[in-house]
Amino acid sequence: MTSKPILITGSHRSGSTWVGKTIAHSPNIGYIHEPFNLLCRPGSCNTQFSRWFTHIPVEDKSNTYLAIRDTLNFKYGIGAELKACESFKDFLRMVRDARQTTGYRVAKVRPLMKDPIAIFSAEWLFNKFDMDIVVLIRHPAAFVSSLKIKDWTFPFEHLLQQDALMDTFLQPFASDIEEYSNIEHDILDQAILLWKLVHHVILQYQQNHPEWLYIRHEDISRDPVHSFQSIFKYLDLEFVPSVAEAVTNSTSASNPKETSSNIHFVKRNSALNIWNWQKRLSPSEIERIHSGVQDIAEAFYTSEDWQADTSHLAKHPV
Numbered sequence: 542m543t544s545k546p547i548l549i550t551g552s553h554r555s556g557s558t559w560v561g562k563t564i565a566h567s568p569n570i571g572y573i574h575e576p577f578n579l580l581c582r583p584g585s586c587n588t589q590f591s592r593w594f595t596h597i598p599v600e601d602k603s604n605t606y607l608a609i610r611d612t613l614n615f616k617y618g619i620g621a622e623l624k625a626c627e628s629f630k631d632f633l634r635m636v637r638d639a640r641q642t643t644g645y646r647v648a649k650v651r652p653l654m655k656d657p658i659a660i661f662s663a664e665w666l667f668n669k670f671d672m673d674i675v676v677l678i679r680h681p682a683a684f685v686s687s688l689k690i691k692d693w694t695f696p697f698e699h700l701l702q703q704d705a706l707m708d709t710f711l712q713p714f715a716s717d718i719e720e721y722s723n724i725e726h727d728i729l730d731q732a733i734l735l736w737k738l739v740h741h742v743i744l745q746y747q748q749n750h751p752e753w754l755y756i757r758h759e760d761i762s763r764d765p766v767h768s769f770q771s772i773f774k775y776l777d778l779e780f781v782p783s784v785a786e787a788v789t790n791s792t793s794a795s796n797p798k799e800t801s802s803n804i805h806f807v808k809r810n811s812a813l814n815i816w817n818w819q820k821r822l823s824p825s826e827i828e829r830i831h832s833g834v835q836d837i838a839e840a841f842y843t844s845e846d847w848q849a850d851t852s853h854l855a856k857h858p859v
């Protein structure tokens with residue numbers, strides 16, 4: 542690679558698309574969208590992940606390294622994509638993606654991989670590609686309410702089928718994951734457990750990798766310009782006027798406070814968006830979430846961050 546890659550990760554619904562696309566307004570950045578996503582096209586990443594939140598152990602010897610290396614080097618797999626094309630629409634998408642990827646490679650821009658689904662493989666990516674890593678953290682109630690309105694359930698058996706993941710990062714939750722794999726729980730309980738799993742791993746990352754940048758979604762939303770300036774400084778990128786304009790446009794008070802039905806829509810009133818969960822959830826649901834995540838959430842959020850009538854978040858840097 543001609544420059545050091547970047548990984549923007551964290552839990553899904555943590556603002557990774559917003560942060561990734563904002564950074565991608567830099568003329569020196571090439572944006573890569575979720576190669577660990579099971580829906581990723583083979584032209585973009587020519588490996589077939591079969592489980593959500595795939596964990597690749599640091600000592601992995603598979604060909605996954607080669608596929609991710611090609612993705613980070615902006616090598617588009619036209620042959621693999623052609624085989625997967627099933628319609629003229631697929632073909633047009635292939636042409637678009639191949640053209641964009643080739644442009645990135647010719648310009649020798651810095652690869653930015655936005656991928657919350659890669660959170661359990663962040664150490665592998667760091668060790669193999671020396672990536673600069675930004676980990677996003679989001680309030681448990683905001684995360685749960687977001688999954689609730691999207692009606693996104695999770696196949697916990699995908700975690701149970703990964704021995705290396707269960708034997709290391711998720712071992713303390715083995716019995717819960719097995720239960721949720723065998724018995725379908727309601728969406729609130731699923732989201733609570735999923736938040737705990739992801740942020741339990743993030744806590745381990747904080748201990749093992751203090752050199753990574755950890756930042757709360759709420760802190761970016763409260764002070765977007767200053768927060769993105771800090772992110773750009775960490776990534777050794779210049780905070781150019783086009784980026785400053787993108788930050789302003791995506792967080793303006795004139796933007797809607799609720800998310801769009803398009804999950805990749807990044808324009809919203811960031812200050813008001815912080816508290817949407819208070820209207821989406823009932824008091825009993827908020828209390829249920831609070832008690833369910835408290836043992837892990839207290840590392841990231843204070844009791845003031847749970848108060849229904851609070852007009853501001855407590856400053857609690859991670």
